[in-house]
Amino acid sequence: MPSNRVVKVRSTGDSVTAQEMRDGIAAIQQELKVTPSFPDSVEKAAADAAANPRLPELDRTDIELVTIDPESARDLDQAMHIARDPDHAGGYVVHYAIADVAAFVTPGDAVDVEANRRGETLYGADSKVPLHPTVLSEGAASLLPDEVRPALLWTIKVDETGEGTDVEVERALVRSRAKLSYEAVQADLDAGRADEMILLLKEVGELRLAREASRGGVSLPLPEQELIENGDGHWELEFRRLTPVETWNAQISLLTGMGAASLMVYARVGILRTLPPADPHDVQRLHRTARALGIEWPAEQLYPDFVRTLDPSKPTHAAMIVACTRLLRGAGYVTFNGELPEQAQHSALASEYAHVTAPLRRLVDRYAGEVCVALCAGTEVPDWVVAAMHELPDTMTSSGRRANQYENAVVDLCEAELLHDRVGQSFSAVVVDLDEKDELKGDITIQDPAIEATVTGTEPLPLGEEVRVELVQADPKSRSVEFRLA
Template sequence: MTNPRIHSPRKHAAANLDELLLALEKELEVPAHFDQAALAAAEEAVANLAPAPNDDSALPFFTIDPEGATDLDQAMYLERASEGYVVNYAIADVPAFVQLGSKLDEVTRSRGQTFYLPHRKISLHPPLISEGQGSLLAGQVRRAFLWRITLDRSGAITDVQLTRTMIKSREQLDYHTAQQKLDDSQGGEQLELLAEIGALRIEQERLRGGASLNLPDQEVEPETNGYKLVSGHPLPLEDYNAQISLLTGIAAARIMLDHGTGILRTMPAPDEKDLAEFTEQTRLLGCPWDQKLSYGEYLRTLDVNDPRQLVIMHRAASLFRGADYDVINGQAEADLEQAAIAAPYAHTTAPLRRLVDRFVLLCCDLQANNHPIPEELNEALEQLPGLMRESSIAANRVSNAAIDLIEAYVLQHRIGEKFEAIVLREATGTHNGDPEQGEAKSRPGNLQLVSEPITGQFTGSAKPGTLVTVVLRLADPATRKIMFDILP
């Protein structure tokens, strides 16, 4: 994007937008504020919290998250070893606060995950836990699950140990500051090791045949008199940090598979028809997929600053479909893979923000330390796929609707203005003279503005990857609709 930041017009009061966001909350029935019973249960859980059986607070952990984050699930301390590396990865010990069958267990199962809106965050746990006593804040001693993952010199896993312990983060970093320090050769040993290990894990991903989608981010952020859309490519450190999380999820899946109990994040491989269509699209868009490269290798060659290559990346995203949660129940391991990662994988590293991670951590801790899985945990595992599907659908609906609203709000006073755009998906179907059937068969196309991180629908004829000039016909924040007409 040539201009990744779009600001809502300052001459319009943010209150109008806040009213629209409040209406969106009511329309989509987002979770309500925690009631007094839930807040009291959080206070009781904190008051009764016992120290962990081990103490690793002498290790100088650090966190790296988006700027301003307060619900810190992960902290790390990296070591260079004689035969490779040791990744000490601490994950917030949420099960220490949320006992199976408790009030907090009931409340969090009803929510499923944290919901993110431009004006507020709707937490999975009461803030006393998610942003206070359970968060791995700098300078605070906290309970955590400590994953000690040993890697060889190529970044491959050679050993995994898991304990419940006390840790203390020494520093809270944000991605942009940390990346700048690393670029200026002032990152210190820990950031240098993160980059080194992250690069090795990316190579391991390539060797597995895995793939990463590096699409530009699009987020809504508050500003003084309203909100803005922010779009930008993930920083290298974000990629490296994500690889540490993926590493842990792969290790967790291995533990659960070896013991025959647990829950995995799964995704089927694209079918041959979809892959053939994608291959043909890359040719038509001028960047043919050389079959000597794996799917993941090819995606890493794409430059999303090129509009046509951006379209290819969007088309690639359509192949990553069917993600789900599956309870381990004697299936063939190949049927439990996460195809994009090209390995069995479990959501493990965000228990403050995602329900399923709490249960994965419980399973892994018990199994890694040779303890039996209690029946109430087995029963909970069976419920989790349905709970997570329901909450993911709801959270995605809210997030997408909020972005659509902000985009329409930003553009509402630019009706009639011309823009350059890249077509993501062509319009399909016609009315065919049948008013009852035609509407169902027709579908507007989708496009991405070249100069601004905004997508919208269009009428007219244009193929994916085509650069077009469009005029804005509709931008309605109330209905969250944006429509463009393609100009000849």
């Protein structure tokens, strides 16, 4: 499940405004010095690797795996199969195959060096700057249907309460039977024609959500923001809520990440994804945002319980969920080899957790997966993993910062495109935060369109109060949006 805003663009593709959007994305990539293309040496190394993978001996192509992703996705990291546990009444066996990038990428080769430079795939407004060349990420390493692929095959047993009880991972050959989309699977469920495996995904997903609530964790049902060209050269902003299938699918990924963390913590070696407890100031700010959007949040209600009351199909609730990503700031990685780190938990999940399920799109997953394979096989963690571990947190922090810059620039571009023909109009807003260095500046939440922005006044801003603001600038070229108190 994403932790950052996802912005998609729907347009005719050949209009002036659509071209402006493409030009804006290209300008962002140039400014941040990122590019979808790769040096020739990297493309050649990737093509050679695609033709000569290191294949495991174990063949588990008998498992009827499927992938469930957005319709257009081709970088398929994960394939799953869920069955009832024949050895435990009421239990389940989850098989989760993860693309084996290390079967293609050799430590120190051109693809590896470039992946370490990039860190992760960048997304925004239907643009993509991939971590690996597409000959691997959308070809030879992707778990495409009816193709035999090397994978890290996780086998996780889950009891009748949704708790994982046993976890193992090993290298194996796998074959996905079908590439399914979230929308199609949801439609089959709604129509009562879903097969048994999908019904079991629903059972396990709902059990995992209940377990999450009981331990005080929360997963943000972050909606996609879709900028839609309405046909007359103007844009409208809509939110697309996650389908229940996407939520259950995310819970399988979280289950695997928690199982991986348990293996590493027990062995006292590994790479964890961490998040410190929320800053009370940020929680107070979210209370003001809820008030700005007209959403009731009783003072005695805990944050995780509040999030579970939100309905992403409502634009104001969707905007509130986006605002809640503020509490995910400070997330990072910690590596250890011997002594456990002092702060090992991911506070939003109320659990120890590791990233292992998206190696085509996130560098750290390849390393964490290798640790777990070694631990389950009873072998030493590979030297190339141990040697790189101390640098990984900084590498991922740097790439995360770049991903946030890319995301924010794309959001700024989209909001400037959305508002550029409304300069001079006034809007109702609520001041949700003040600039610590300048009390004449602050952040506002606007309900329609549901965006956050900065505002400037001629006198101290009234924190938490409703105000009228005037849009004084919305320039797509500079991606700047400016409001002032009306």
